[in-house]
Amino acid sequence: MCLASFQKKATVKSIPMSADPPNESNIKPTDLRGILKYVPMFRDHVFVLAVDGSLVAHENFQNVLLDIAVLRSLNIKVVLVHGIGHQLQALAEQKQIDITDAHGELKTDSATLELATEAAAMVCLQVMQGLTRNGLRCTTCNGVRSKEVGVVKGVDQMSSGAVDKLDEVLFNKLLDANTIPVITPIAFNREGTSLRINSDLLAAELASKLSASKLIFLTTQAGLRIDDQPLTNLPVAELEAILQTAPEKLPERLRSKAQHAVKAILAGTPRAHILDGRLFGALLNEIFDKVGIGTMVYSNDYQSIRRATLADAHAIYNITQNGVRSESLRERPLESVEANIADYLVYEIDGSLVACVHLQSYEAEKMIEVGSVYVQPFYQNKGVGRKMVEFACAEAKERGCRRVIAMTTQASKFFSKVCGFSEGNMEDLPEKRRQESLQNGRNSKVLYLDL
Ligand SMILES: CC(C)(COP(=O)(O)OP(=O)(O)OC[C@H]1O[C@@H](n2cnc3c(N)ncnc32)[C@H](O)[C@@H]1OP(=O)(O)O)[C@@H](O)C(=O)NCCC(=O)NCCS
Structure with missing residues (x-):
């Protein structure tokens, strides 16, 4: 897709999924000259996109795919990690099965793992189909090795996993071959046992391992807010302080993203963004407009x-x-x-x-x-x-x-x-x-x- 067609698409409306996203008319399409300035700046840089399952199910996901196509046309290397929480919950309701946790943050029993595996396959295919329809090369791969989380505070986390090893060589080969690795939040351990990993954690680990310039969380919620005030950009130390002293001030479902944004930045990723993917052009506006429309967290104070x-x-x-x-x-x-x-x-x-x-x-x-x-x-x-x-x-x-x-x-x-x-x-x-x-x-x- 060319940049001009991105501009033309700027009038397409999105339908909110749950809560209404902010007024779309506030978003101005990024102008071509503005974008061109960034072409040499981000060429060959790695961006890790962490896309919530709920966004994959949202109507605006088609436009997110177009935005990804723009990034690829600018030679930005994209890694896409998807979540499955929304689909896992839907499957559990449909099959009337009780699950231990939808978001990969708590323990995962065997029934939940089975449904999570089904949801992951479904979402992964949907993402790959969408990317393919937009002319983008993509693939899944076995590049994440997991390990059991084990017992936390006396509770056995069962089939919940953490990242044991990331196959950096494999990911870099795919990226060099103009291919988007699509990563699901189910990964095998050394013995080949499937474990459920939180997709935000996975994305943060990938961002630091692949020396990404940006880790971008695409959600179906507005960016971070405190006392109804949007946090548009803030140094990592400030977000860390909020997480330590008043985490309850952040919307519950964004806390994990905030934590992993901090983690990735402390591990060397310069910027992390939390965006409302339901907004038309959110990804491009955040990256290519100096004001941006989500929350940007950046590394140390004086680095800028x-x-x-x-x-x-x-x-x-x-x-x-x-x-x-x-x-x-x-x-x-x-x-x-x-x-x-x-x-x-x-x-x-x-x-x-x-x-x-x-x-x-x-x-x-x-x-x-x-x-x-x-x-x-x-x-x-x-x-x-x-x-x-x-x-x-x-x-x-x-x-x-x-x-x-x-x-x-x-x-x-x-x-x-x-x-x-x-x-x-x-x-x-x-x-x-x-x-x-x-x-x-x-x-x-x-x-x-x-x-
Ligand atoms: C003055 C200026 C440089 C401050 O930069 P800033 O990034 O907005 O300021 P900071 O965020 O670091 O500090 C914010 C604090 O400064 C205060 N502040 C900012 N501008 C101020 C001003 N003109 N007069 C008095 N206080 C001011 C704010 O009230 C705030 O105080 P608080 O922390 O007690 O709430 C900026 O407002 C500016 O560019 N102003 C126009 C140009 C100007 O006047 N330059 C100075 C000429 S040498």
Whole structure:
């Protein structure tokens, strides 16, 4: 499928399965130029998709398959792990058999394993058929070796399994042969006995083993929310803290995904996403739109901060223009940004520049001024500004500076309350800056932090 046909499909409506998904009209189709920017960035990267059984049964799954076809057309290597909870529950109801657990999180008795095996075969065929209908090569394989979970807190987990070994060589060969490995949550142990594995866990383990760039959970629920507020993007430490202190605040069925997202990130996967797969284009919007529509969890706090290069100059100029218009930043022409590009730090999320800061050095006085601190509106109030300033202060310290200064018209409280700066006056500035400030008429407040 080509990108243009993805764009055309943007009007197709999806029918909600249980609870209504958020309003589809909020989602804008990602524009082609936007997507093209990511082509070299994600080429040959591995994305592990963990697709809930309930989504495979949902009408919008056909569109998810189209989204996967777009990823493949961009040479992104896709591994698809599917769940079976929804189908297992349906089979149990239909056959009136009591099951021990539908989601592979608790114990699995033999009746449940039998139904789970039937459900897995069914879902796997459905997924393979869908991929094939979209012109995608795919296969199942025996690349996961399981082991018994055993007894947990005194309870025998019976036929519930954990991952014993993943056949990395096999998976990489399939991926190199342009083939999508489709992984079911039933795997054999050393002796060839079938065990039921939780598909989120399986996906997280595969993501770290295959050095995936992304682990993407596709569900039939909205992304993570706390107190009715969506968690759009958050550092892994924050999600870890929520899971430790207030797990009940997260929707029950998303807790396992949150836990495995954390696990995968701590094991080296840079990003994990939790998405409502019922939304048309959710997968592409999340990956190719800088705002995204689900929850993105990312690795460590400062990993997203880097020194700017000339290729960032236009983006820095463009985003800071918003600050210039509101008079919170002073004008710096594009030529000035380009000429001083080495003095900028930028905060990047998935290839999009979301914030910047300029460091002006006054060597004689051993001072550095942090200026042009700007965070794109969507990312404000998420700690990005504080991290940028903290990072700049750490760098100033490393360079042997004794003081960091900031001149601001509208954010003095941000510097004092959030970043720990003190309010000062003209005397606290280097002579050159003092003269300039007296002449430019901005009447900025002086803040400083002694290192
Ligand atoms: C000021 C700015 C850089 C802060 O970045 P941010 O990522 O939104 O801030 P953080 O998330 O790290 O910190 C949030 C805290 O800062 C406070 N804050 C943010 N902007 C503020 C402002 N202009 N004035 C006072 N406090 C502010 C928030 O109220 C919040 O406080 P809380 O933690 O007590 O609730 C950002 O809002 C921005 O780009 N503003 C426009 C440009 C600007 O004014 N730049 C400074 C010129 S040097």
